[in-house]
Amino acid sequence: MSSSNEVAVQAVDLVRHYRMGGSVIRAADGVSLEIQRGEFVALLGASGSGKSTLLNLIAGLDRPSGGSILVLGRDLAKMNSEELARYRRETVGMIFQSFNLIPSMTLEENVELPLRFAEVDRKERANRVTEALGRVDLIKRLGHRPPELSGGEQQRVAIARALVNRPALLLADEPTGNLDSRTGNEIMGLLRELNRSMGTTVIMVTHERALADQYASRSVHLADGRVVEEVRA
């Protein structure tokens, strides 16, 4: 079992089919993939290649139609919805293309939100929020609301929110998609920095091969719901 400690994600013949009207969409059609702890993996592919589906399956937001997916040795397919919610708040941090911050909440409240679900003590929360916002260098703006911030700043808040529960996995869905290239590079740099300093496993969906090549330790190419190519940096 010593090797399983090193494996963060293990997908074996993972299948996810959607029914849309009469036809079946094979979003994931037999994906087998192993991601080690501490890796920075980029999932690449055209839209409809199944990369986002794979990320959602790893995130526990979706359930496979077949095959298995183990995260840190635990089979997500066997969890019920409450167990999956618990898994998401304890093991996973997520960031999105459109940041998905709650506009009516201050930065502090946005970052605090996962701690509420995790039932962390109030005193402890303030510390963790400060720590997380410090990591993304936004500690001075914690009373602001997301619309007052630039896109890059908003994405940094989202990263702080994803980190606040100290997850083993950081999942990013096109994190630079809504940012200009300079800001996008900043965000990628921040993700790589967190990956290296905290040892957090980062799995990122992107369609920009250049970013993947520059920052990821490994690029996994998908097409039609299958892994077609793996490139180590």
Added chain:
Amino acid sequence: MKSYDLLELATRNLRESKLRNGLTTLGIAVGVASLVAMLSLGVGLQQLANSRLAKSGIFDTVYVTSPREWNDDDQDKKQPQSNRIVDEAAKAEIAKLPNVLEVAPEIRVMTDIRYKEKSYPAFLGALPNSAKNGDAFENMQGTFFSSSTAKEAILQKDFAKTLEPNPNDMIGKEVVLRYAERHAGEAGATSQPDDQYSFSVVRREQPLKVVGIIDQEPFGGMRMISRARIFLPTEMADSLNMVQFSDVRSAASSDSGKSGKTYSMLVVRVSSAGKVEQVQEAIKKTGLRTYSIMDATKSLRRFFAIFDMFLGIFGSLALAVASLAIVNTLVMAVLERRREIGVMKALGAGDGDVKKLFFAEAGAMGVVGGALGVGMGWLIGRAINLGTTIYLKRQNLPPENVWLVPWWLIGGAIAFAVVMSLIAALYPASRAAKLDPIQALRYE
């Protein structure tokens, strides 16, 4: 999620769309107000009826007669079949029973009243001391009898009018009561001198000072047969030994085998309405016949129970409409906050957390709306009370509270509002909980 976090998130969500949630809460408040208004009107009216009836002495009074008097036409098998007559011994016995406050003989005789050299026929009634608490004396002019043996009289207003144009002028004046006295055992009055029960009749006169004028006769035993026009203190009237109906009947039938004073009826005042049945049973055991109005009031209570129920149903209708508004508001909120719900789920909120959040929002609207509604209902009640008071004043009637908000109604109405809100949240909450986070996050 911990409950204080739940409450905090719920209230912040409610504040997010102030207008919509405010209007929904107002809807609940109006529903609760109408429920409170309807029910407290019912409760108030019932209370009013009860207190009026209680003051009239209907509820705490038992009438005692001899079974001989009414045997033939009464079908009530529960009443004792005996020959016992209502006499001094019976009166003393009943007075000793527990929960009996007062036993007074019912005295009602035809008399002749002389005033300013003119004669007026009038029924005379006797009033025990306890009668002065009755509602008939609330608007009395003058005073009640100074004592139960005072040679004083209270006149009924219409009768006083026939004596003086202004009835209140009669107070302090003297009238002369002319009546037939029963003179027990006087020889020569009957053809059978050895019959102990026979008596002779002697005409007597008794001057009386008028002390008070009342509008109507207080509730009493023989009131339905003949309305008394002049009232004397019971003890005083009793001491006059006036010839009564029962005397005539007793004299005609010689089967009594007993001499002495008898009464046609005793009026027994019981300590509380709840004890009436118990006292009635005890009196029946002595072989006397009893009657009280308690049986009649059972149907009155049933009427009020049904009346309250209908008022409650009408009141609840408004709350039902309000709960539809909650459903609508929350369904809208689910649609509007799809993305937020998706984010919360992605951040680790369970289906249960999402569901609880919506229940907390509905519950908060229920509490606030309920409290607001109780306040509004109370104000409506005050307004109705004010209205009826002004109306009654115009009719020259004393003010009445037709409105009463009991404590149980305040608590109950708020609890009902919360429960209705939670029921209304069932569908929106489960819809929010079932929301697929991937769909919700994809939604732009």
